[in-house]
Amino acid sequence: MLAGVLRIRDRALQALLWQRARPPHTHRWSLPGGRLGPGETVERSIRRQLAEKVDVRELTHVEQLSVFSAPERVPGKRVVATAFLGLIPCDADPTLPEDTAWHPVESLPATAFDHEEILLTARERLRAKLSYTNIGFALAPPRFTVAELRDIYSAALGYRVSATNLQRVLSRRGALEATGETVSSGPSGGRPPALFRFTSRDLQITDAFAVLRPPS
Amino acid sequence: MLAGVLRIRDRALQALLWQRARPPHTHRWSLPGGRLGPGETVERSIRRQLAEKVDVRELTHVEQLSVFSAPERVPGKRVVATAFLGLIPCDADPTLPEDTAWHPVESLPATAFDHEEILLTARERLRAKLSYTNIGFALAPPRFTVAELRDIYSAALGYRVSATNLQRVLSRRGALEATGETVSSGPSGGRPPALFRFTSRDLQITDAFAVLRPPS
């Protein structure tokens, strides 16, 4: 069981990795994970594994990706991995163990086994769900300006997103609401931005039927 | 490893189930599946398992659903199941083993363990992908009239689909094309329908970005 844990920092999508001290693949970087214990579901187990790396309360979203089972994915005895996507908001800053660090997904270090493939799967899942769900709540702080949210979406999607349209799409779908508060503007001036929040902090599909909708 | 194998027949979505002869859950109906063998991926393994029930060449699509791992999902020793969705076109009619039969998903018999939950997960995955992929190819025969395709989509989705709009949506997306052939009309008359086919028989996402598209 492995998890691609992602967050946004410095306008980049980062992944949580730990450096292997022992063979196989010594010094390469691995996804956090562990073995399924008795009496726990895979979801509960992966949260338990991740608790050794980050504060679990900061894990705002966890979901299954898929099973990776290529016979040669790790040397030696056959190991099947159930992979997960985990998300952490950008305001969280968990203290990490010595061997653990964040790495931009765009410029990964040498990774162990098939962990890069798993990370790319995690990134694609996140990108897809940004489009038709409210999953942005899992990357954003509790309150934020539209400009901050635009930077989060831009970093996750890998292209520039328009703040204007982002606000309108999420608002129309009922995923975003203004708190009524504003923040003072920065040193270079400008109108003070309003603070927004996600209306729900549970995953919701906001654009269920792309086509072939049931008759209204 | 378990598979929810679905097909359309008699305007209904049907699932492949086999009746248990021995405990636990004697006489209840189970999903086909088996254990992962050494040196095979889970995808290859589930195809091998299903080969005992149906002709594998008729399996037009197989994909992972998720891992079901509730500790009490089966009595006795803890068993984790990787679940799959399998699809069979409606013109295929494989000869089945004695203990195996098709059952409408709308009126399932008594099922074993959590197999009904897995089947409903399979149905939801199919319904979602009908909306944004060309997955209909896996349920339809090689050539078909739009009316036949409308019945397939209607049965799978559980509501009446318009033949007019179905043809237009799939055509505009480049998933559907006319073969140029026509069939003679039925005994009650009517214009002879044209035969269509899917342009690809591999899964393709036809409506990738619902929103927040990259700039064009």
Added chain:
DNA sequence: GCAAAAGTGTTTAGAGTACACCCATGC
């Protein structure tokens, strides 16, 4: 006043649905 950033108004484009209408056949 002026630059900067936030936020709103408005136009445009495209997809999808609904529905009227035409087409080709059996009887």
Added chain:
DNA sequence: GCATGGGTGTACTCTAAACACTTTTGC
């Protein structure tokens, strides 16, 4: 001819992207 089912033309709606414009601040 007429019913029947297939297929096309077209209008309407809705979403979202693009962009101009207004608002509100710092300096």
